[in-house]
Amino acid sequence: MNFELTPEQAQIRAVAREFAEAELGEKIAPYDERHEFPREIVAKLGPLGFMGVLVPPEYGGAGLDYVSYALIVEELNRGDASVGITMWAHNSLCANHIAMFGSKAQKEKYLPRLASGEALGAWGLTEPGSGSDAAAMRTRAVRDEGEWVLNGTKAFITNASVGAIAVVMAITDPPKRQKGISAFILEKGMPGFGVGQRYRKLGLHASDTAELVFDGARAPAANLLGDLNMGFVNTMQVLEGGRIAMAAMAVGIAQAALDQAIKYMKQRTAFGQTLAEFNGLQGMVADLATEIEAARLLTLRAAYLKDAGQPVKHTAAMAKLFASEVAMKAATKAVQIHGGAGYITDFPVERIFRDAKLTEIGEGTSEVQRLVIAREILQLK
Ligand SMILES: Cc1cc2nc3c(=O)[nH]c(=O)nc-3n(C[C@H](O)[C@H](O)[C@H](O)COP(=O)(O)OP(=O)(O)OC[C@H]3O[C@@H](n4cnc5c(N)ncnc54)[C@H](O)[C@@H]3O)c2cc1C
Incomplete structure (x- = not known):
């Protein structure tokens, strides 16, 4: 057994701690009080490699291991958990879903923008009527002339209103339940895709949590993420x-x-x-x-x-x-x-x-x- 971090992991932790001590903590308190997303502080995470921690270097990421990622997440959350959850949802859920299951074309198109921090990522599974029982979701996606048309609402989504790219799950084969759900990449600006209510929360006031709304939202066929029904x-x-x-x-x-x-x-x-x-x-x-x-x-x-x-x-x-x-x-x-x-x-x-x-x-x-x-x-x- 070896409980020692490698020199690289120790260095990464030191960088994250230094950033958290200089930029988070009491600097975020006013944003928390105003329920305001700290855009200018989150923008500093990209150049440090903290917005593409698990993204392979060929797609602009840092390509680090999970131990390094856990160290970064711990240090940023020690500084401030609103910024912490922002980078967690972006890295762990949105960017990682694309990195793990995206096609080469999808990775080339989306990962560099996410890893640099130019675009913030969201990930939508939860709905107003389904959380722990995620497979009970109601959002539907149907094929229509080379596009996917989505209808439904995702609830409690981190980075929903500040994010530019979202990975969302929708039913594509209703009778199959878990085996009839697929993932899609949506971008802000796609017709019918928007943001619903922004929540006021008990905590994490400086993080963004809102609904994602699909009202006949149209995504290109190429934006199916991973295999059909494997979402x-x-x-x-x-x-x-x-x-x-x-x-x-x-x-x-x-x-x-x-x-x-x-x-x-x-x-x-x-x-x-x-x-x-x-x-x-x-x-x-x-x-x-x-x-x-x-x-x-x-x-x-x-x-x-x-x-x-x-x-x-x-x-x-x-x-x-x-x-x-x-x-x-x-x-x-x-x-x-x-x-x-x-x-x-x-x-x-x-x-x-x-x-x-x-x-x-x-x-x-x-x-x-x-x-x-x-x-x-x-x-x-
Ligand atoms: C600030 C915030 C950010 C979030 N960000 C995201 C995000 O980015 N993307 C996303 O998709 N979701 C997100 N969520 C949603 C979150 O993942 C869900 O709230 C969570 O999974 C619980 O689901 P629920 O709220 O529907 O609770 P429910 O599933 O309704 O649970 C209610 C209660 O019942 C209990 N319960 C449920 N099923 C069982 C069972 N089988 N056995 C025993 N007890 C059970 C639960 O533990 C809980 O105590 C976020 C939530 C919050 C508050």
């Missing part, structure tokens, strides 16, 4: 890698909460001593630091196995489940350590607390992760 099967593979990155997102948020707790414990005094000297609080941060390290190890192990080409379905689910629950716990304890200060918006821990919750919901809820893990352990279909 759902391919989606499960995309989500597997996405879960590792969502676990890394949770580790970053948990670490940010602990960072804030430690900082506050050293500066705040009560009963003539700093909070750092209270045994009860020391126990809290010791537990958190231990659990965050365990979450990080599970996440990096899943990333390592993915890089080694091994099956990671339940390892990724375990990492995502554990890390997201650690993130929520760390955020809750960090607020507690701040006392009343943790409940007001002047302190970053309030934002971290709100942001953390998403990691237990997105990319499959904790209940769904438990289902995936249990089915694997019990060898159920």
Whole structure:
């Protein structure tokens, strides 16, 4: 066993940490307060290679491994989770779906624009009536004279209104359920393709979450992504890698909460001593630091196995489940350590607390992760 990062991985983590410390954190707080997407800050991710992390170099990407990707995602989310989820949805879902299943022509057309950050990517699976049970979607795609015509609505889509390119799933053979779903690449400006309501959310206020609406949307036949009726099967593979990155997102948020707790414990005094000297609080941060390290190890192990080409379905689910629950716990304890200060918006821990919750919901809820893990352990279909 080897727990050491390679020099390249350590260097990549250092670059991501330096960027997060310089550009995220408190610089994003005003955007969060205004519910505004930080375009100019997100634009700085492209030149660093962070918008095409998994995209092969021949298509303009950094072509990095999953361990490096997990390190970048952790560091960016330690800085700010709104920017973190923006780059996660763009890389893990949109760009990666095209990189994994796109034709050569599709990769040449779309990946360089995504990898440079010129175009932001979205990925639409969830609908108003279907989330965990994704195969119950209603969006339909039918062939009409060399084009695909889509009708339906996708809900809760990250980067929906700021993105220029979207990968979306739609039913192409209704009776076949999972085996009758296909993926399509849509571009803003295609007739009938637009954005619906933008959501106001509990957290991640500086990220963009909106509906994608298809009202007789017309996409060229060439924009079918992957084989016909294989969209759902391919989606499960995309989500597997996405879960590792969502676990890394949770580790970053948990670490940010602990960072804030430690900082506050050293500066705040009560009963003539700093909070750092209270045994009860020391126990809290010791537990958190231990659990965050365990979450990080599970996440990096899943990333390592993915890089080694091994099956990671339940390892990724375990990492995502554990890390997201650690993130929520760390955020809750960090607020507690701040006392009343943790409940007001002047302190970053309030934002971290709100942001953390998403990691237990997105990319499959904790209940769904438990289902995936249990089915694997019990060898159920
Ligand atoms: C900020 C944000 C960003 C998002 N970004 C995207 C995106 O970019 N693209 C995208 O496609 N989606 C996105 N989503 C959607 C997200 O993936 C879904 O919300 C999530 O998968 C849960 O689906 P749901 O909301 O329909 O909940 P439901 O499926 O309705 O679940 C409701 C409750 O029932 C539980 N439940 C459901 N089925 C079972 C079961 N079989 N056993 C036990 N419990 C069960 C759930 O765990 C949950 O507690 C985003 C969501 C949010 C909030």
